Amino acid sequence: MSISGIAGWLNIRHLEVRLDKPEEVYAGCETRIPVRIRNRKRWMPSFLIRLKLAGGEELLPVLARGGEVRGALSLKFNRRGITRLTEAQVCSSFPINFFVRCRPATLDECVVVFPFPRPCGISVPGAGKGEGGAMPATVKGFEGEIVRISVYTGGEPMKSIHWRLSARHDELKVKELSAFMQEPVIIDPSEMPGKTVEERLSCSAFAVKKFVREGRPVGLRLPQQLIHPAVSNSHRLNLLTSLATYDQDQGTT
Amino acid sequence: MIRIKAPLDICSHAVSLLALALVFPYIDLFARVTVVACALFGIYCDKKGRYPVPTVAATIFSVGIFVMYALKFTMANPVLPAVHILALLLAVRLASAKEPRNYLQMYALSLFLLAGYSLLSLSAAFLGYLAAMVILIAVSLVLLTFHATDREMWVSRGEARTLLLVSTVIPILSLFLMVLFFFVLPRTQYPIWNVLNKAGQSTTGMSETVAPGRSGSVAEVKKPAFRVSCRRIPQENLYWRGIVLNYFDGATWSRGEVPDEKSPPLGGSFVDQTIYPEPNRGRYLPALNIPASIRGVRGTMSPDRVFSTAEAPTRRLKYEARSVLVENMPVEGEGLSDIYLQLPENIPSRISELARQLFKGATTTEERVARLRSFYQNQRFAYSTTRLPTGSDALEKFLFETKSGHCEFFASTFALLLRVGGVPARLVGGYYGGEYNEIGAYYLITEDMAHVWVEVFIPGKGWVTIDPSGYARNFREVGDARTAARKGLARLLSVLDTLNYYWNQAVITYDLEKQITLFTRAGAGLRQATLPRNLAWIALILLAVCCLAICGYFSFRYARMSPEARIIKSLRRKLKKKYGDLPLPEAKGLFELADELNDPDLRKFAELYYATFFRDRKSSPEEIASLRRLLNDLK
Numbered sequence: 001m002s003i004s005g006i007a008g009w010l011n012i013r014h015l016e017v018r019l020d021k022p023e024e025v026y027a028g029c030e031t032r033i034p035v036r037i038r039n040r041k042r043w044m045p046s047f048l049i050r051l052k053l054a055g056g057e058e059l060l061p062v063l064a065r066g067g068e069v070r071g072a073l074s075l076k077f078n079r080r081g082i083t084r085l086t087e088a089q090v091c092s093s094f095p096i097n098f099f100v101r102c103r104p105a106t107l108d109e110c111v112v113v114f115p116f117p118r119p120c121g122i123s124v125p126g127a128g129k130g131e132g133g134a135m136p137a138t139v140k141g142f143e144g145e146i147v148r149i150s151v152y153t154g155g156e157p158m159k160s161i162h163w164r165l166s167a168r169h170d171e172l173k174v175k176e177l178s179a180f181m182q183e184p185v186i187i188d189p190s191e192m193p194g195k196t197v198e199e200r201l202s203c204s205a206f207a208v209k210k211f212v213r214e215g216r217p218v219g220l221r222l223p224q225q226l227i228h229p230a231v232s233n234s235h236r237l238n239l240l241t242s243l244a245t246y247d248q249d250q251g252t253t
Numbered sequence: 254m255i256r257i258k259a260p261l262d263i264c265s266h267a268v269s270l271l272a273l274a275l276v277f278p279y280i281d282l283f284a285r286v287t288v289v290a291c292a293l294f295g296i297y298c299d300k301k302g303r304y305p306v307p308t309v310a311a312t313i314f315s316v317g318i319f320v321m322y323a324l325k326f327t328m329a330n331p332v333l334p335a336v337h338i339l340a341l342l343l344a345v346r347l348a349s350a351k352e353p354r355n356y357l358q359m360y361a362l363s364l365f366l367l368a369g370y371s372l373l374s375l376s377a378a379f380l381g382y383l384a385a386m387v388i389l390i391a392v393s394l395v396l397l398t399f400h401a402t403d404r405e406m407w408v409s410r411g412e413a414r415t416l417l418l419v420s421t422v423i424p425i426l427s428l429f430l431m432v433l434f435f436f437v438l439p440r441t442q443y444p445i446w447n448v449l450n451k452a453g454q455s456t457t458g459m460s461e462t463v464a465p466g467r468s469g470s471v472a473e474v475k476k477p478a479f480r481v482s483c484r485r486i487p488q489e490n491l492y493w494r495g496i497v498l499n500y501f502d503g504a505t506w507s508r509g510e511v512p513d514e515k516s517p518p519l520g521g522s523f524v525d526q527t528i529y530p531e532p533n534r535g536r537y538l539p540a541l542n543i544p545a546s547i548r549g550v551r552g553t554m555s556p557d558r559v560f561s562t563a564e565a566p567t568r569r570l571k572y573e574a575r576s577v578l579v580e581n582m583p584v585e586g587e588g589l590s591d592i593y594l595q596l597p598e599n600i601p602s603r604i605s606e607l608a609r610q611l612f613k614g615a616t617t618t619e620e621r622v623a624r625l626r627s628f629y630q631n632q633r634f635a636y637s638t639t640r641l642p643t644g645s646d647a648l649e650k651f652l653f654e655t656k657s658g659h660c661e662f663f664a665s666t667f668a669l670l671l672r673v674g675g676v677p678a679r680l681v682g683g684y685y686g687g688e689y690n691e692i693g694a695y696y697l698i699t700e701d702m703a704h705v706w707v708e709v710f711i712p713g714k715g716w717v718t719i720d721p722s723g724y725a726r727n728f729r730e731v732g733d734a735r736t737a738a739r740k741g742l743a744r745l746l747s748v749l750d751t752l753n754y755y756w757n758q759a760v761i762t763y764d765l766e767k768q769i770t771l772f773t774r775a776g777a778g779l780r781q782a783t784l785p786r787n788l789a790w791i792a793l794i795l796l797a798v799c800c801l802a803i804c805g806y807f808s809f810r811y812a813r814m815s816p817e818a819r820i821i822k823s824l825r826r827k828l829k830k831k832y833g834d835l836p837l838p839e840a841k842g843l844f845e846l847a848d849e850l851n852d853p854d855l856r857k858f859a860e861l862y863y864a865t866f867f868r869d870r871k872s873s874p875e876e877i878a879s880l881r882r883l884l885n886d887l888k
Contacts, residue, residue, distance in 0.1 A: 003427040007419075045415050048402055061399065062412040095423055097353075097398040 002059040007095045015063070017088050017105040019053075019073075023237065026205075027080040028116045032072045037090075052089040053107075077113040079234060080201065081242045085109045114240040117209050119200035120193050146175045175182040184217040184229035187239075187244060201243050208243070212236040222246065255413045257406045259604070261396040262299045264442045265356055266292075268389045269347055272363035275370040275382060276336050284337050288344045295347030304350035304356050311349040312587060315342055315391050336369040336652055350433060353401040360390045377756030384428055391424035392417065435760070461535065463498055463680055463705050465507040465661040466647020471638040471817035475699050478684060479530035479539060480754050482695040486524060488686075488732055490578050492542035492706065492718070493698060495683035497557040501672075503597030504645065506680050512590030514556045516715065519577040526574045529757050536565045539698075540574035542584050542718060548573045557679070558582065569757055584716035593677035593710060600673060601649045604666075606776040608673035622719070625667065632656060636665065636725035660685075660722040663706040667721035677710035681718070686732060815888045818879050820884065824858070827887050854887050 020034035035053075037060060039046050046063040056073035063069050075082055091102040108186050121173035149162060152172035165173040194200035203218075211218040220239050228240060259338040273288050280288070281833035298304050318341040343362040346355060367386055371379055395416070399406050408416065481493075500509030524541055538547060538560040545556070549572035552562040560574075611628055615621045635657040642658060648669065651662040660806065664680050671678040685704035687696035706720040722728055811819070841849070843859035859882055866875045 003423050003430065007423055022538065045419065047419070048399060049418065059402065060405060061403075061408055062415065064412075064415065094395070094400055095398065095420065096394045097401050 005099075005120070006096050006176045006224075008092065008101045009097060010041070010044055012049070012090050012092050012101060012103045014083055015046060015049065015090050015103075015105060017051060017053075017090065017107055019085065019107065019111075021108045021109065021111065023226050024114060024240070025075075025077060025111055026114050026116050030074050030076045033075050033111075035071050035073050036068055037063060038068040041064055041065050046092070047094040048092050049095075050091045051105075052091060054083075077111070080113045080198075081248050083113055085110045088169055101196040112241050112244050113197065114244045115201040115205040115246075117206035118199070119206055120199075122192075122203070122207050140184035146173070146177060147174050149173050149250065150176055164217060184219065185211055186219040186226070186229060188221040189243065190223075197247060201246055205240060205243050206241045208236060254407045254409055257396055257399045257408060258392055258404070260413065260417065261356070261393060264389055264393040264396060265351075265359055266296055266347075267688070268363045268386065268393060269343055269359055269384065271385060271389070272366035272370075273340055273343060276366055276373070279333065279370075280337055281339055281484050282748070284341055288340055291344035293450055295344075295349075298348065299351075306349050308349060311345050314795040314857050315345050318342065318345070322761075332369060332372045336373070339366050339369060347597075353397055356393070356397050356400075360393060363514050364390070365745070371429070377753045378603060380756065380760070387423040387428060387431075388421060391427070394421045395423070407540075436768070459541050460682065461496060461508060461537070463661050463665065463682060464504055465651070465658065465665045466504070466645070468641070468643065471641070471659060477531055477750070477753075478534065478698045478700050479528055480695050480697050480757070481526045481528050481541070481687070482693075482758075483524055483526040483541070485689055486541070486578070490541070490800035491685060491687050491696075492541045492704070493684040493687070494542040494544060494558070495539040496537045496681070497559050497708070498680040498682060499592055500595060501597055501665070502667065503599060506668075509592065509850065510557075510558075511555045511557055511559075512592050515585040516556070516558065516591065517583055517585055519543060519582070521577040521578060521579045524578060525574050526576065528574055529569070529570060529571045529754070530566075532566065532569050534565070536562045538562065538572060538574075540682075541578075541704055542575035542683070543577055543579060545575045547575075571758075581711070581714045581717040584710070589677055589710055593679055594672055594675065596669075596672055598813075598858070600669075601646060603649050603653060604669065605673055607652065608670045611670065612674040615674075618676050618709075621671070621676050622709055622711065622717075625670055626719075626724065627675075628888050629663075629667070629721055634658070634725045636660075636663075636722055636728050636731050654806035655706070660705045660720075663725065667719070668707045671709060679716075681706050681708055681709050685720070688747065690747060690751055690754070691753045692748065695754055697750055697754075698749075816872065817862075820862070820877070820880055823884055827884065828855075858883050 012069050012175065016038040018036045018038070020036065022033050024085055025031045025033075033056070035051060035058060037049060037051060040214075043065060045065050045067075047061065049060045049063055051058045051071070051073065053073055054077070056075040058071040060069050060071055074104050085107050088105045088107055089102050090105045091100055093100045149165060150173070152161060152166075152174045158173045160174045160177070162173045162175050185207075187207050189197075189200050189204040192200040192203040192207070194203050208218055208220070212231055212233075212235070215231055217231050218236075219229035220227040220242055222242060227242065229241065270292060273292065277285060277288070283594055288406070294306075298306075319338055320338045322341075325337075328336040339362055343359060343366065346359050346362065349355075351359075363386065365378075369383060370382070399408075399416075479493075496508060497511075498506040498508050499511070500507050523545070526541055528540060530538070538550065538552060539562065540547060544558055544560060547560045549568055550562060550566075552560050552572075554560050611624050612621045615624055632652075633656070636659065638656045638659050640655070640657065641647070642655050642662070644650075647664050651658045652666055668678040668680055682703075682705050684698045684702045685706075685787065686702045687698045689696055704720075704722070706718065706722065708716040709719055711717050722731075725731075814822070828846075828850075843855065843862060847853075847856035847859050858880075861880055865872045
């Protein structure tokens with residue numbers, strides 16, 4: 001009993017837990033968060049390590065001495081905002097399944113939980129189908145109308161070659177298409193549909209995701225700040241982060 | 254990849270089969286057949302992963318077995334029915350489907366069977382079986398923990414090897430602790446476990462009767478009878494006296510009523526012996542001829558110096574005997590009971606006639622004994638354990654026809670002739686010979702060394718020991734064979750017997766008394782500890798070597814580290830001291846850490862550190878020294 005007790009005690013010692021931050025975590029949605037456990041013991045491997053964090057669990061059968069193992073935790077955060085993860089539980093029933101021994105593992109990780117993107121009726125200018133919509137841009141693109149036919153220079157994608165026209169000429173002809181430029185939208189969470197702030201933020205998050213997916217520049221008007229419209233992925237994450245930290249004191253109302 | 258269930262099944266089968274194999278020789282035919290069938294079937298089922306026997310059927314069968322053998326349970330014989338029940342329950346468990354708790358049941362049943370085996374056999378091999386069982390069960394329990402966590406767990410070959418290695422280390426370490434606990438844990442004065450072992454299996458060994466002519470040959474069994482720790486003794490003195498037989502009914506010598514006679518204390522050369530008899534040997538306690546006293550066991554000494562206990566001891570015991578190497582045992586007073594002249598009703602006429610002729614004209618006892626001695630020497634009898642005379646006239650055949658027989662014939666005829674001639678005589682049963690084990694410094698006396706000789710009463714001298722078998726023309730060879738050192742395989746067996754001897758000495762007969770003695774001695778030893786001069790020096794040198802080895806190891810490690818790694822290690826130590834338990838992940842850079850901790854000193858250090866090491870030339874000792882100075886200033 002004493003030997004197995006010591007073995008069990010050593011088994012969960014000197015384990016370093018680290019989370020690989022996921023790009024997007026939405027409130028109320030289960031997300032797989034990559035996790036790494038490193039066994040810092042020089043002589044002894046660790047066995048049957050069960051990592052418990054924020055309601056999620058991951059089992060790692062064998063952790064070689066000095067080695068690192070990757071896993072993933074299925075976590076679900078119910079509230080938006082910045083969630084600080086300071087402690088995980090490292091548990092194991094090794095060596096003999098008579099009792100489970102646990103030990104806290106220190107963490108210093110922050111996870112930004114975005115508001116849940118709840119579909120809603122969006123009433124921002126130019127958001128409706130008939131209202132405004134796309135306007136052709138002056139730059140070349142790949143999804144607009146044919147602007148002109150030009151000679152193939154070797155750099156154009158194959159799909160843009162106008163085969164029927166090329167057949168009539170001695171050289172390859174390509175279609176030059178226009179790029180769609182959508183009208184920019186600025187979302188003001190306070191004007192979004194919803195009874196509570198959370199509902200309005202959920203609707204805003206949905207709108208941000210929707211507009212960026214459609215390629216429409218989207219910005220955000222916050223009480224103290226205006227974020228100008230843009231369409232990039234980093235911009236989208238920036239907007240969602242702003243929505244996540246929006247008025248956090250009133251977030252529960 | 255390996256599925257955890259595979260090594261788990263192998264270990265569990267090994268545990269169960271070991272336990273079943275140990276008790277196999279002791280169980281009945283039905284149990285043997287069932288055990289073998291169930292074990293084979295169970296292994297097949299585990300391999301295929303299919304279990305056709307329904308749980309209900311297995312349970313009903315188990316209950317049936319339990320009832321069947323529980324009916325055979327008696328207070329006189331509790332062990333064997335219990336062993337049968339345990340063996341069959343384990344066999345049924347092997348043959349049916351196994352949940353994790355069923356594996357635990359199998360291990361428990363196997364351990365109980367091992368305990369049961371220890372009641373049936375007390376050999377030193379038990380230690381080996383126990384060690385094997387402990388290791389196998391511990392490894393199985395670790396594997397079972399994995400299996401219980403996930404029934405379909407697979408691990409790589411390397412991981413499986415690591416797991417098996419670690420799980421083997423655990424029981425090996427616990428075996429060391431077991432040895433410590435064996436000596437330290439408090440003991441009862443009487444072995445509780447022994448209550449179950451009351452059933453005497455068979456009382457082989459020195460016979461309490463002597464009946465020459467009962468069988469045509471004697472099977473020589475090389476089974477240990479007892480071991481005696483004492484100094485080496487000349488071969489001619491190796492007579493181990495056990496029992497005195499004073500009544501002869503014409504066919505059998507037995508122990509009748511012992512007349513009261515007083516013998517004064519014996520004088521001469523003493524031999525102290527510690528004797529370890531095998532259990533179930535009967536109640537007579539053998540000791541070197543002639544025993545003066547026996548200590549360490551509750552027993553009585555009868556007037557003819559036969560030591561015995563009230564009941565045959567069923568557990569292993571040891572006792573100390575003191576003997577005197579003399580040929581005669583003086584008796585106080587003149588009158589000697591007529592019992593030693595008792596004769597059977599029908600003495601064969603040829604024997605009476607022989608006695609008459611032999612003792613004709615002999616006036617003293619000594620003369621009669623001398624004439625009988627020369628008769629035996631002249632007849633050129635042969636000592637043999639085969640082709641023995643049998644039947645009611647076996648003694649006549651021995652004396653006049655075959656002239657060949659074993660000690661019983663020699664002693665019986667010698668004593669009978671003396672009694673017919675009016676000389677008091679009695680038979681002494683015991684052992685002759687002994688293999689001296691040089692390693693353990695003890696004599697091993699085996700059952701085939703059982704022997705019978707004669708004691709003759711000579712006025713003025715008392716009881717004189719005479720071994721008529723010694724007059725056989727080939728008796729010296731018998732004696733040599735019984736005391737010769739073994740060779741080859743037999744020598745190996747002798748070494749194994751040494752292990753048995755130490756096992757009995759250190760483990761089986763270890764009781765409360767020994768434990769108290771151990772603690773008292775240890776306490777006294779510590780109080781009066783005076784190290785010999787040399788020992789102190791050796792200890793000092795060893796200590797110095799250990800210190801040097803440890804210093805060498807750490808210096809080697811330090812030398813292998815680069816200067817920047819050494820500095821970073823010192824820095825981390827300093828930061829840990831300064832910021833306590835704050836996490837300082839190794840992945841973080843120094844600048845990042847300095848910003849996070851808002852530590853201007855650390856930032857300054859980081860600037861110098863990167864400027865010193867991260868460039869295209871080697872850093873100078875001055876630069877490293879200035880970095881060290883900065884590190885020392887870091888507070």
